Each structure stands twice: as C-alpha cells, then as structure tokens.
Amino acid sequence: MQLLQAFIALLVLFRSSASGVVVPRQSEITEDSYFYGQSPPVYPTPEMPGSGPWAVAYAKAVALVSQMTLEEKANVTVGHSTSTGCSGVTGSVPRLGWPGLCLSDAGNGLRATDLVNGWPSGIHVGASWNRDLAYQRALHMGGEFKTKGVNVALGPVIGPLGRVAKAGRNWEGISNDPYLGGELVYQTVLGIQTAGVITSVKHYIGNEQETNRNPSSNVSAVSSNIDDKTIHETYLWPFASAVHAGAGCVMCSYNRVNNSYSCQNSKLLNGLLKTELGFEGWVTSDWDAQHTGLSSTLAGLDVAMPNSSFWGTNGENLTLSVTNGSVPESRVTDMVTRIVASWYQMGQDTNFPVEGIGMPANYYDPHVTINARDPSSKPVLIDGAMEGHVLVKNTNNALPLNSPKMISIFGYDAQAPPANDIESASQVFGAWTVGGESILDYAGFFSPLPPPQIAINGTIISGGNGANSPAYISAPFDALNEQAYNDGTAIFWDFTSQDPTVDTSTDACLVFINAFATEGYDRVGLHDDYSDNLIENVAASCSNTIVVIHNAGPRLVDQWIENPNITAVIFAHLPGQDSGRALVQLLYGYESFSGKLPYTVAKNESDYINAGNPSEPEGIYELFPQSDFTEGVYIDYKGFDQNDITPRYEFGFGLTYTTFAYSDLDISLSPSVSTSCLPPSPENIIQGGIASLWDVVATVTAVVQNTGEVDASEIAQLYIGIPGGPVRQLRGFEKVLIEAGTSVTVSFDLLRRDLSEWDTGAQSWVLQQGQYGVWVGASSRILPLSGTLVIS
Structure with missing residues (x-):
C-alpha cells in the first residue's frame, strides 16, 4: 500500500x-x-x-463587465x-x-x-460561545x-x-468543532x-x-x-x-x-x-x-x-x-x-473611501491621520474580552477576590511588552531594529529568532503574525494596580524570577504565563517546563495560588493542576487590547465568568491520538509530505468519546460564580419531515448548499435554573447522536443571562443539515430513519438531560 x-x-x-x-x-x-x-x-x-x-x-x-475588453478583464484578476x-x-x-x-x-x-x-x-470568540457578540x-x-x-x-x-493540537494558527480559528465554528463564522x-x-x-x-x-x-x-x-x-x-x-x-x-x-x-x-x-x-x-x-x-x-508569474503582470x-x-x-x-x-x-460603488486612504497613516497628507476607532465599539471590546475567559478551577472560593489586603503577582505575562511595532505588531520574522539593535515586537520575543513556546517578555493579546497593532494594551498588572488603588490593596510583584520569594502575608498569588503560537511554525509542545516550574515554585509557598494562562491553543495543566495550593485556573486566551481591564472585572466579581472551552484539554499530549502532532516528511514521502486524516470525523471531543479517553477539561466546559440546574427536556419533530435523499442540482442549490438543508425539522427545549446567588450567563448545549456517527455531536447552544433564583427556557432549532450524514454513494446529505440520541447540558460530558428523537 x-x-x-x-x-x-x-x-x-x-x-x-x-x-x-x-x-x-x-x-x-x-x-x-x-x-x-x-x-x-x-x-x-x-x-x-x-x-x-x-x-x-x-x-x-454583468452590465459593467460587458464593457470591458479581454485585456482589461484579465488585468482585474492579477494582484x-x-x-x-x-x-x-x-x-x-x-x-x-x-x-x-x-x-x-x-x-x-x-x-x-x-x-x-x-x-x-x-479562539477568544469561540470561547465566548456568543452569537450576538461575534456579530x-x-x-x-x-x-x-x-x-x-x-x-x-x-x-x-x-x-x-x-x-492538530500543536498547529501554529489554531488561535486564528474559532473552534475545533465545525458546528460551533460554523455558527460564529456565520455571524462574523x-x-x-x-x-x-x-x-x-x-x-x-x-x-x-x-x-x-x-x-x-x-x-x-x-x-x-x-x-x-x-x-x-x-x-x-x-x-x-x-x-x-x-x-x-x-x-x-x-x-x-x-x-x-x-x-x-x-x-x-x-x-x-x-x-x-x-x-x-x-x-x-x-x-x-x-x-x-x-x-x-x-x-x-x-x-x-x-501577483502572478503565470497569468502575467x-x-x-x-x-x-x-x-x-x-x-x-x-x-x-x-x-x-x-x-x-x-x-x-457590499454597496462599495457608493460613498466608499478612496482605496487604502488610511493605509498606512499619513500616506496622502502628512498632517492628517484617519482615526477608524468608533467610540461605540468600547462596550463590544470589553465584553468580547471578558466573555472569552474560561474559569476551569475555583476551589475554596478563591475567586472572586474581595478587597484583599495584599496580592502578589508573578510571571512574565503580567506586564505590557516593552515595545510595540506600530507597522506590524505581528511581524516577528526579519529584524526590526532601532539604533542597529534588535528590539521586541509585542508578540514578545527577539526577531528573527524562531518563536519559542512562550512569549517571555510580556503579556500576549493575540498570536504572532496575522495580528494587528493595538491602539493600546491594558496589561493585567496595569489593571490590577488600578484596582489595588481603589481597594487600598498592597501589591508585591516579580516578573522575572522563576523561583520568586513569596510574602507570607499575601492573600492571593496570581501567576501569569502564556502559550504562544504564530504563523509559519507549529508549536513545539503543549506545555513548557519554565512556566510549569514557576507555577510549582509559587504554589509551594502560597496556599492560594491563582494561575492565569493567555493561550493561543490548548495548553496542558496536569503537571500541577492537582496541587491543593492551586485554587483557581483561568484559560484567558487572547482577549485583545482590553485584556487586563476585562480580567480584573472577572477576578473581582464585577462580572461572572461565562466562557467555555472551544476545544478539549487533554491530560497528556498522546491523548490527542492521530491529530496531536503535525505530519512530517518521512521515508518514501520525503519529497511529497503526506498527512493522512485517518481519524476521519473523530477529532477533539469526538475522538476522546470514541476512544473512551478521559480529558482533563472537556469541550464546552467552563465555570461561573453560580450553579445551574437543567430540567423539562422536550423534543418535537416537524410533522412533514421526509428522509428522501435529494442530490445537489442547480435547481435546489442556494448559498451554502441544498436549500432543504436549512429547513427546521425538529425543536428541543429545556429549562435552565440559576440555583446560586449570583446573576450569570449559562451556555446550554445540545448534542445529537446521529446513527452510525460519533457518540455525540454539538448541534445547538444558547448563551442566556439568568438572574439568581430564576429559570429560563432555552430552545434549539435543529435543521435538516444538523441531523444528516453525507452519503458517499448518493453524493448527497441523507436524513436517516431511526433513533437519534439527544442530550442537553453544560458541556460535552455534563449532560443531565437525555432523550430520543425518532425519525420514521
């Protein structure tokens, strides 16, 4: 073979x-x-x-192009x-x-x-699970x-x-799950x-x-x-x-x-x-x-x-x-x-600005700049930053913080980077120098060295290459300083030591690390010893250690997660320029955490089966590298379910400052549902595929109650077991704000597309006869409600 x-x-x-x-x-x-x-x-x-x-x-x-010569048309196609x-x-x-x-x-x-x-x-948008916010x-x-x-x-x-868990550009994508990614890219x-x-x-x-x-x-x-x-x-x-x-x-x-x-x-x-x-x-x-x-x-x-050397200049x-x-x-x-x-x-034929008029600034007039920042975007920026944070551990009510007398802040990721390359904050290859010396861009490492696993010189708000130059960076330390001023809290900090001294009178120790990734390189690993040692050293002397990870993809935590002195862990992802400001809102309980993981966090790298590492050229394929997707559809949580592997934190998991209860599952099938196979043809195709794939064929509802004492948002999730397919597949989610002590009814519309499988022989989507498993709950593995949808 x-x-x-x-x-x-x-x-x-x-x-x-x-x-x-x-x-x-x-x-x-x-x-x-x-x-x-x-x-x-x-x-x-x-x-x-x-x-x-x-x-x-x-x-x-058609009317405009009909007036073009062949040469003019050909010219349009070349960049x-x-x-x-x-x-x-x-x-x-x-x-x-x-x-x-x-x-x-x-x-x-x-x-x-x-x-x-x-x-x-x-990836931060994916962790928010919020359609409206994505829009x-x-x-x-x-x-x-x-x-x-x-x-x-x-x-x-x-x-x-x-x-591929180690892929260098996973941070630019939304989620490992095609349904979640599809719903949020639709809104985008x-x-x-x-x-x-x-x-x-x-x-x-x-x-x-x-x-x-x-x-x-x-x-x-x-x-x-x-x-x-x-x-x-x-x-x-x-x-x-x-x-x-x-x-x-x-x-x-x-x-x-x-x-x-x-x-x-x-x-x-x-x-x-x-x-x-x-x-x-x-x-x-x-x-x-x-x-x-x-x-x-x-x-x-x-x-x-x-440009094109093939089509011509x-x-x-x-x-x-x-x-x-x-x-x-x-x-x-x-x-x-x-x-x-x-x-x-897109209406660009009317009142559209001159091509690239603000690119770069001052191009047309050295005395004029074009400010593209609309003040109305402020609440979207801060809400977007907050909602992509995922709290995965919170023991002994470590969070929220309540006017502590002293906090200690450790780790290279807490402070703003020392320099910001305004031309391209992500341009990490090729030296960018001042006075002949290589300086740091905001990604946090010296160009043109290959990227390490971490950005050691400051917090990251995005991955490298493919990012833009932010208007400012609200770093965690800056925002914590402001909060300390308001509360009268004392702050001890050490951003550089791997084994820092911990003041015994501190109320909480916050450790900031990151997991960096960039275009052009896949990640070397899913954890790094430097950061893990830093966390363990702080936890050895501090019984209330809170870990904040700015991560550009899945990051393993099993080296230290069971340490009882580590009381809280946050996957902070890549929040954008309001990073620190958003984090403080969550740490101090002004807002509850509401994000959930858009991927699975494994206990070991090997748990990702075939898809953990990028494929390398080998043997007879040295000149023609091959990456065989032999796992088929069974990536991320579907692969963990299929192979009965217990993750550290499953897809869809995330904590808030309250608790929720689920009840009253109801499943209804539309009366006119047909299982007949309709192959694609010009007559039945609309944008996105066969028109009937977008018809609602079933509806699932459930009641979610906030059983705690804090108003918070819950992301209720619907999973379906399609006969012959993965154990469960995400096929619905609703993010709802629920006041303490109250209940809401969430409703999920199931499209024909959501319940169909691709039939390779018929070359079409097929809705099967039979029983479809239905689950509703708080994550891909916390599913208190279950039922069956029968299609005959």
Whole structure:
C-alpha cells in the first residue's frame, strides 16, 4: 500500500505540474476513496449563479463587465503590491471608473496601520460561545476596515479547524468543532459585510498545520488526505455556513488536498465550493499559493495574489490563453463578474473611501491621520474580552477576590511588552531594529529568532503574525494596580524570577504565563517546563495560588493542576487590547465568568491520538509530505468519546460564580419531515448548499435554573447522536443571562443539515430513519438531560 501511495503521489505531482488535471479511475470518483491523491476532476467552472440576494449585484456586474475588453478583464484578476499599505490590490479598469479592490489582513483587526482597535482573536470568540457578540465584534471591526479604505478583510479564519493540537494558527480559528465554528463564522461574515466590507473566508481547505504548508526547494507542500465523508461533515461544514451567510470571497490555502494544490484543485473549487455550496463570490489565492496558470484558471481560481508569474503582470498570459483557445473567454468573464458583483453587493460603488486612504497613516497628507476607532465599539471590546475567559478551577472560593489586603503577582505575562511595532505588531520574522539593535515586537520575543513556546517578555493579546497593532494594551498588572488603588490593596510583584520569594502575608498569588503560537511554525509542545516550574515554585509557598494562562491553543495543566495550593485556573486566551481591564472585572466579581472551552484539554499530549502532532516528511514521502486524516470525523471531543479517553477539561466546559440546574427536556419533530435523499442540482442549490438543508425539522427545549446567588450567563448545549456517527455531536447552544433564583427556557432549532450524514454513494446529505440520541447540558460530558428523537 505504501508503494502504491508513493506512486500515486508522484503521478499526481507530475500531472499537476504539467496540466493540473488528474484523471482517476471512475470507481475512485463514485466510491469513498477520495483519499491518498484521489482528487477527481470537476470541469468546467460553474458560472456565478447571480440568484436570490445577489441578483441585483449580478445584473450590475454583468452590465459593467460587458464593457470591458479581454485585456482589461484579465488585468482585474492579477494582484499587485501597492504603496497605500494594502496587503494587495486587484487590477482596475480606470476607463470605466472601476477602482479595483484593496485587500488587507487580518482576522482580529486591520493590520499595517494605526488608530484601529486590537480585537479578541478567533479562539477568544469561540470561547465566548456568543452569537450576538461575534456579530457586534465583526460589525465594528468591519467599520474600521471601511474607514481606512479597505474593500476586503482577509478573514475570518475557519481553517485550520484545529485538527492538530500543536498547529501554529489554531488561535486564528474559532473552534475545533465545525458546528460551533460554523455558527460564529456565520455571524462574523454577516457583521463585516453589513459594515460594507467583503469577507475573504480562509484558508480553504485542510490547512491544519504549518509544517511543510508551502513547497520549499524540491519538497512539495504537505498533502492533507481527506476522505469524502470527512471533508463534508467536518472541514467543509463551517465554510458552508460562511457561504450561507453570503461571503463574498474565499481564500484557497497553501497545502495540497489529496495531492493537488488547493488553488488548482478542481474538486475543491469547481466541485465543492462553486457547485455544491452555490458560492456566488470569488476565490483568491493565499499569497503566492498559485502554482500553475492554466490549471488554476480552469480549476476555479479567480484572483492570484499578490501577483502572478503565470497569468502575467497585467494578465497578458491569461489573455494569450484565451486567444490561443486554451481558456474560453467566458471563464475570464465569470472571474471578473464574480469580483465586481461582490463590490456591488457590499454597496462599495457608493460613498466608499478612496482605496487604502488610511493605509498606512499619513500616506496622502502628512498632517492628517484617519482615526477608524468608533467610540461605540468600547462596550463590544470589553465584553468580547471578558466573555472569552474560561474559569476551569475555583476551589475554596478563591475567586472572586474581595478587597484583599495584599496580592502578589508573578510571571512574565503580567506586564505590557516593552515595545510595540506600530507597522506590524505581528511581524516577528526579519529584524526590526532601532539604533542597529534588535528590539521586541509585542508578540514578545527577539526577531528573527524562531518563536519559542512562550512569549517571555510580556503579556500576549493575540498570536504572532496575522495580528494587528493595538491602539493600546491594558496589561493585567496595569489593571490590577488600578484596582489595588481603589481597594487600598498592597501589591508585591516579580516578573522575572522563576523561583520568586513569596510574602507570607499575601492573600492571593496570581501567576501569569502564556502559550504562544504564530504563523509559519507549529508549536513545539503543549506545555513548557519554565512556566510549569514557576507555577510549582509559587504554589509551594502560597496556599492560594491563582494561575492565569493567555493561550493561543490548548495548553496542558496536569503537571500541577492537582496541587491543593492551586485554587483557581483561568484559560484567558487572547482577549485583545482590553485584556487586563476585562480580567480584573472577572477576578473581582464585577462580572461572572461565562466562557467555555472551544476545544478539549487533554491530560497528556498522546491523548490527542492521530491529530496531536503535525505530519512530517518521512521515508518514501520525503519529497511529497503526506498527512493522512485517518481519524476521519473523530477529532477533539469526538475522538476522546470514541476512544473512551478521559480529558482533563472537556469541550464546552467552563465555570461561573453560580450553579445551574437543567430540567423539562422536550423534543418535537416537524410533522412533514421526509428522509428522501435529494442530490445537489442547480435547481435546489442556494448559498451554502441544498436549500432543504436549512429547513427546521425538529425543536428541543429545556429549562435552565440559576440555583446560586449570583446573576450569570449559562451556555446550554445540545448534542445529537446521529446513527452510525460519533457518540455525540454539538448541534445547538444558547448563551442566556439568568438572574439568581430564576429559570429560563432555552430552545434549539435543529435543521435538516444538523441531523444528516453525507452519503458517499448518493453524493448527497441523507436524513436517516431511526433513533437519534439527544442530550442537553453544560458541556460535552455534563449532560443531565437525555432523550430520543425518532425519525420514521
């Protein structure tokens, strides 16, 4: 089998390099062997449907594009660098007054400029489990992009999904669970695009590790080998949610999928995205992710960024491919129509700021700056920062703090970093110097050294590379100092010692550590000895030790979690610029913790089964690295359930300052539910897939009572056991504020999509006959209510 796989990999690489077209045996198309290089061809590229909510924008785009020459259309598809500070711009058509599009990073705020906010990162949004907050964050953040003249926000991120626990970019994504990620990316797309900015949802698809994500020398990029069922039920799921929300752009990823580069993989682009999901928008390459000209054109790529040696500087090679008959002109016309239609769809043809006018600051006028920060965003920033904190341990009523006489603060993560690179706070590679000496950017380590496991020189509010320059940083120590002033509390601190002296009169010891991650590198481990030793040394002398972890992904705690002197533990994630201010609100009980884990915290790295470590080139695959997703859909909590592994803290877990009780489960099935299989076809496809998949087929309700003495929000969670699938899958959640002593009824609508499985033979979603397990509770393993949904 290994020799066969190696042969297929070689054959696919040769064919991809030569023509980009891979023709498997017919059986490989119809059977579930879309795996190990079996990426079936899907041609031609479907033209933009231009239906439903896109009909008006489509008609306008057709009218404008019809006036363009072939050369003008080809020019639009090729990206260019720009002095305005945009990450890239498309070509323009000055003759017709079409300005082109400015594209800029990133998922937690606008990069490469000043006077913008540093928002909570994707993983922090996931930990909030709050749909409305996700929308409000996106709406305000999108407004900042628009104010600075940016047409396209390069985000949100839902790939990586989080299959690899050590993946360097998990912090940019929302959750390891496709349902939770899909629900919150839906709101994020709505919010940004309501502000009038196009979202470029990324990275499509299977981009689950940084190791070998790009080709280098004679080594190909890693191939994510994913079977048909898994790609539909797991990795494509949140992208379908984003498309259903109306996403105007999708960014294809660096990696290969089944040995075909993502940006020239016709199955992914033509087949899944533009046919099955009815995608109305356009596909851009990740920066320098285009590897062929003709193949990528025919496979469904619409824009090459940041330039194209294949299509030509101004698209002249693309023009030639039309004139010599290699590419039909209708394909180029569709590419441009999709791009221009998104411009109309977001209302960018009316009163949109000049391209990149605020990128960078002072570009057009050295005496004028453009402040994109709306004062109305303040409550969204602080609420977003608070709600992504997850309290996982709180013994002896260690929290909330109540005007302590003295607190002691330890750890490198407590204070603000010593420098903030305003040009790009995340640009950690390539020296940034003052006076010839390398300085620290806010990520917290010296450039250009490879990133360590921790950012030793200050608190982190986001991961590295892909983040923006915050307007300010409220560090934990700063906010605690202010609270101490108000309470008359004395503070002892030591940010540098690994074995600090502990004042015996202190009421509480707060230890601040972090787990850093960045684009370009996968994490070395899921814990580090330096931080663990610091915690153990403080706890040895302090009976009330509270640990705060700013983490860019799962972080193991079993080295010290059972120490009785460690009374409270907080996964603080990446809160954005209001980090310290938000934390103090929670520590002192002005607000209750309300976040829950959007991933599983294991007891050991090995508990993550196949998906703990990034795949490395080995043996016969040295030149063609392979990452076999043999665990299928069983990642994160689904894998822990399947293999009967007890986690330290399960997916969906989080404490508050009160307690909740669940009762009165009710399950009702819509009367007209049919289990008939409806394959995808142009007549029944809307944005996001088959129209009937979005029909409500069942409703589940339950009563949640606040049995404590503190008003707090609970995240009630619904899990479904689909016959033949994982033990349980998240299929609903509601975050509700419940006053002490009162009850609320939570309701979950189940869509046909939520109860269906992907049938590889029928090539469609199927609602099965039989019994579906139903559970409602506080986490994936705290499920006091259970019942059965019967579909006949």
